[in-house]
Structures are given as C-alpha cells and as structure tokens.
Amino acid sequence: RKEVEQDPGPFNVPEGATVAFNCTYSNSASQSFFWYRQDCRKEPKLLMSVYSSGNEDGRFTAQLNRASQYISLLIRDSKLSDSATYLCVAFSGGYNKLIFGAGTRLAVHP
Amino acid sequence: EAGVAQSPRYKIIEKRQSVAFWCNPISGHATLYWYQQILGQGPKLLIQFQNNGVVDDSQLPKDRFSAERLKGVDSTLKIQPAKLEDSAVYLCASSQRWGGDTGELFFGEGSRLTVL
Numbered sequence: 290r291k292e293v294e295q296d297p298g299p300f301n302v303p304e305g306a307t308v309a310f311n312c313t314y315s316n317s318a319s320q321s322f323f324w325y326r327q328d329c330r331k332e333p334k335l336l337m338s339v340y341s342s343g344n345e346d347g348r349f350t351a352q353l354n355r356a357s358q359y360i361s362l363l364i365r366d367s368k369l370s371d372s373a374t375y376l377c378v379a380f381s382g383g384y385n386k387l388i389f390g391a392g393t394r395l396a397v398h399p
Numbered sequence: 400e401a402g403v404a405q406s407p408r409y410k411i412i413e414k415r416q417s418v419a420f421w422c423n424p425i426s427g428h429a430t431l432y433w434y435q436q437i438l439g440q441g442p443k444l445l446i447q448f449q450n451n452g453v454v455d456d457s458q459l460p461k462d463r464f465s466a467e468r469l470k471g472v473d474s475t476l477k478i479q480p481a482k483l484e485d486s487a488v489y490l491c492a493s494s495q496r497w498g499g500d501t502g503e504l505f506f507g508e509g510s511r512l513t514v515l
Contacts, residue, residue, distance in 0.1 A: 293441075297439075321502055322502075323502035323503075331508070332490060332506035332507060332508055332509055333442065333490075333504075333506055334506070335502060335503045335504070338501070338502050376441055376442075378502065380502060386444055386447060386455055387444070387502065387504065388444075389434075389441035389442045389443070390441050391439070391440050391441045392440075392441050
C-alpha cells in the first residue's frame with residue numbers, strides 16, 4: 290500500500306466550478322501535510338500547508354482529518370489557470386522526509 | 400534570489416551508459432534532496448543530504464546510483480549503468496532546514512533523462 294494515495298483524475302470541470310480532492314495516508318505517525326501544485330512539465334511548488342483546524346487561502350481550503358487519515362483540498366470558483374496536477378504530501382517526522390502522492394490532475398475548461 | 404539550478408535539462412543515453420546530473424541549491428539551504436519522478440507518478444525521494452552528510456538514502460538503488468554533496472553546497476547524482484526504467488525527471492530540491500518544518504521545498508526545473 291502506498292504511503293500517500295490520491296485519485297489520479299483527471300477532474301474536468303468548467304470555469305467557476307467548485308472541485309474537491311481527497312488524499313489518504315497510511316502512516317499514522319505522519320505529522321505535517323501539504324499540498325503542492327505541479328504544472329505540466331514544470332517543477333512542483335508549495336501551494337499550502339494543511340492544519341488540523343483547517344486553513345483557507347483565497348479560493349483554496351485545506352482540511353485534515355487525523356481520525357480517518359485523510360486530507361482534502363477544495364478549490365472554489367475554478368479558473369483556467371488552476372489547471373495542473375495537485376500533489377498531496379505527508380511529512381513523517383520519524384523518517385524526516387516528505388512523501389509525495391502521485392497527484393490528481395485538474396483540467397478547467399471554458 | 401536565485402533558485403535551484405540543475406543541469407543538464409535534457410539527456411538522452413543508451414542503456415548501460417552512464418550519466419551525471421548537477422545541482423546547485425539556494426544559497427544557505429542546508430538540506431538538499433534528489434527526487435526521481437517517473438511520468439504519471441509523484442516525486443520519489445532518492446537521497447537527502449543535511450549539509451554534506453547523508454540523512455536518508457534508503458530508496459537509492461546503490462548498485463547503480465551514487466550521489467555526493469562535497470563541501471555541503473552543490474551536488475551530483477550519477478547513474479552507471481543506466482537501465483530503461485531510469486527514464487524519468489530527476490528533481491533537485493533544497494530547504495533551509497528539515498523539509499517538514501514548513502513543508503516548503505524549492506525545486507529546480509529538473510533534468511529529464513531518456514534511456515534508449
């Protein structure tokens with residue numbers, strides 16, 4: 290079983306739609322979680338951290354459910370520029386390393 | 400501020416040949432990572448350095464891959480001999496301390512390897 294699992298998608302949504310991605314992690318000792326964004330043929334970049342209390346950054350909201358070991362990312366009012374792959378990342382303090390999921394591809398169309 | 404520099408951007412070799420990738424991290428960043436990203440997959444950590452010491456190389460295929468970070472600054476990743484399944488993008492990243500502190504790794508543009 291992969292440590293971080295995501296639905297690969299693609300999610301095809303129209304502009305203005307709300308879309309949500311989920312991610313599950315297997316290591317209950319994972320301490321911190323993040324969402325990265327990767328544009329086609331580009332390097333990954335940090336989108337936002339995920340806190341237990343949930344956090345919001347503009348149109349993006351991230352949530353963490355430790356009991357069920359899943360993380361979510363909600364994008365409201367999708368823009369064409371949101372088209373990318375979204376990578377879920379878990380930090381395992383015991384191993385001091387960041388584990389990336391395979392990513393969920395989002396395609397926003399006019 | 401200059402970002403993470405990598406070279407070459409693209410490399411095509413035949414199987415059993417050797418290849419080397421170079422990375423220069425952001426100035427002052429103590430931690431340097433090499434990730435392998437195969438098409439359609441997420442980045443997989445190959446090796447992590449803290450200054451010039453190896454912190455984690457558990458997923459590095461040591462029979463063919465080697466990496467070093469002399470003087471705790473730039474780093475090279477070598478593959479010898481290459482296999483078809485090594486075709487991937489090799490991403491170098493750096494962070495000020497442990498990546499888990501803030502989760503923010505700064506990635507280079509990557510070196511795309513094709514093994515024929």
